[in-house]
Amino acid sequence: MFYREAGQFKSTYTADMAVFPILQDRIGIAVILLLAFVGVPLIGNDFFTTTVMIPFLVFSLAAIGLNILTGYTGLVSLGTAAFMGVGAYSCYKMTTWWPDMNIIVLILVSGLFSAAIGVFFGLPSLRIKGFYLAVATLAAQFFLQWAFVRVPWLFNYNASGAIEVPLRTVFGVPITGATASPETRYFVCLCLVVVLTWLASNIVHGRIGRSWMAVRDMDIAAELMGIKLLNAKLLAFAVSSFYCGVAGAMMIFLWYGGGEAADVFNIRLSFNVLFMVIIGGLGSLIGSFFGAMFIAGLPTILKFGLPAIGIPLAGATAEHITFMLVGALIIFFLIVEPHGLARLWQIAKQKLRTWPFPY
C-alpha cells in the first residue's frame, strides 16, 4: 500500500534512468545508510561490529567483485580468494615500501595490483567458457595460494611466514593495527564499501555494464554490435579483481590482522564468495549484499544469537547445528527461487506494489 510509484511521473530521461526511480526506494536506501553510519556504531557493541558487520562488509565487496565477473559478464571464476590475497599481500608490501602513505589510499591501490593479476589470468577467457574457465581460474587459485606461502619476498622473509598489519593512522586516528578501535575499522570499511558500490552501480548501468551483459547473454550478437569480446572480458576481469583485491586488503588490514593471511585465501573462501553470488542473485548488486549477509552473517548470528535468546547451545553443538541450518536454508532458498534472494526481493516488491490485489 505504501510502496507504490503511482503519481510519481518522470519528465526527464535523467529521472527515468535513475538507479532508484521510485521515491520509496530512495527513502529505504537513505534509512539503511543512516542505520549503517549512525545506528550500528551507536547500538552495536564491539563484538557485534567485529564479528558480524565488518565481515559482512568485506564479503559484500568481494561478492560485488565476483558478481561483476560471473553475474554480469557470465564468466565463472574460482580464483576469487587468490585475487583477494593479491590485494592483501600487495597492500602489505606497499606499507613496507611507503610507510608514510595514507593506508586507505594503499588499500585502494592494492586493488590495482589485483586487477593486473586478474587480467593476466583472465586471458584464457577469450577461448574458453563455463566450467572450463572455472578450471582455468582454479589454476590462479592454486598458483597464487602457493606463492603466498612459498615466496618469502611476499611476506618480507618473516620467519613465521605471516604478514604484519602495522599501525597506521589517518588524521591521528589509528585505522589499522592493534590499537585501532572496531568502530573506526567498521567506519573505514563502510565508507569504502559505500563508495565502491556506488561506482559499481554506475558502471553496470552504463555502456560498459550493458556490453558486459551483452557478452553474457549472446556473445555473437555482442560482437556484431561492435563490442570487442576480449576487451570486454578483460575489463570485467580487471574491475572484478580490483573489487576482490580491495576486499582482500580490507579483510587482512581491517578485520583479521596479518597472522592468518597465509591460510585464509584458500579455495574454501573462493567457493564461499561464489555461493554468496549465487544465493544472492547473479547480476544484482543488492544480491551481493543479501548473499554476504546469508553466507557470512547468518552462521555467526545463529551461533551467538540462539544462546542469546535463551536456546542453550554451546561449543561444538552450536557449530554443527549452525552448519546444518545454513545448509538447509541454502537448499530451501534455491528451490524457492533459483535466481537468488535478489529475485525474491524483486517479487516481494512487485507484490507490494499491487497489494491488496493479486496482480
Add this chain to the structure above:
Amino acid sequence: MNAEPMNRTGEPVAAAKGEVLLSVEHISLRFGGVKAITDVSFDIRKGEVRAIIGPNGAGKTSMLNCINGFYHPQEGQITYKGVRRARVKPHQAASDGIARTFQNVALFKGMSTLDNIMTGRTLKMNRNFFWQALRHGPAMTEEIAHRKVVEDIIDFLQIQHIRKLPVGKLPYGLQKRVELGRALAMEPELLLLDEPMAGMNLEEKEDMCRFILDVNNEFGTTIALIEHDMGVVMDLSDRVVVLEYGRKIADGTPAEVKADQAVIDAYLGVAH
C-alpha cells in the same frame, strides 16, 4: 504480388539504384569437405532491397556470415564501399556500418528492451571508463543523447509498452521487432536481415514488411534480406539472387527470377 517488374515507388526496377555498396566476387567457403558456398558473385547497390533466396541449406546464412565477418571464405573477395576487405572481424564490420539480425532471435535475454536497443548504440558512445564510473557530467549527457535516439526507434517500431520488460519474456513477434530495433540503433548503411519474418503470422509479417520498407525509404538504408515467403520477397525486393547448393543459379528482378527455369526447378524439383 506485382505482375510487372515494378518496385514500390513505381519505377522500373531494371534501372538499378545507385552505385555498388558491396560486391561479392567468386566467393567459396568450405568447412572441411563440405562446400557451403561455391564461386558466388553478386553485388548490392546503395539504397536497394536485395533478397537472397534459395532452398534450405543453399548457403544463404553462410553468405551473410561471410559478409559480416563471422566466416572467412577461402577464395574470392568482398569489396565494401570500394575497399577490398581481408579477413574482417565482426566488430570491424559493425564499425563499418554493417548491422544484422539473426534467424533465431539473438537478443540479450536478461536485459530490457531499452537496454537491448541501447547496446546497439555502443559504438557511438565513447565516454571512458572513469566518466562511466561517475555517471554524471559528460557520461550522463551522452547517455541521455543516445536514449533520445533509442526512444525514436522505439516509437518507430511501436514498442513503447515493452520498453522496460526483459526481452526473454516477450512473444516471438515482438522479439523480432526488438532485434530489428537493436540493429537500427547502429544506424547501419547495410542492414542484413536473416529471415525477419520466420515464424510470424500474417499480421506480424505485414507489420514487419512495413517497417522494412520504411527503414529503406526513410533512412535510405540498404537492405539485404533472406526470406522464404516468396510473396514477401517479390513485393519487397528490388533484386533477387537465388542460391542452390552453394551456387548462384539466378540473379535479377523478382519477375525475372520468378520466370527463370533453374529457379523453378530448384523450388519445385525436376523430373529425371
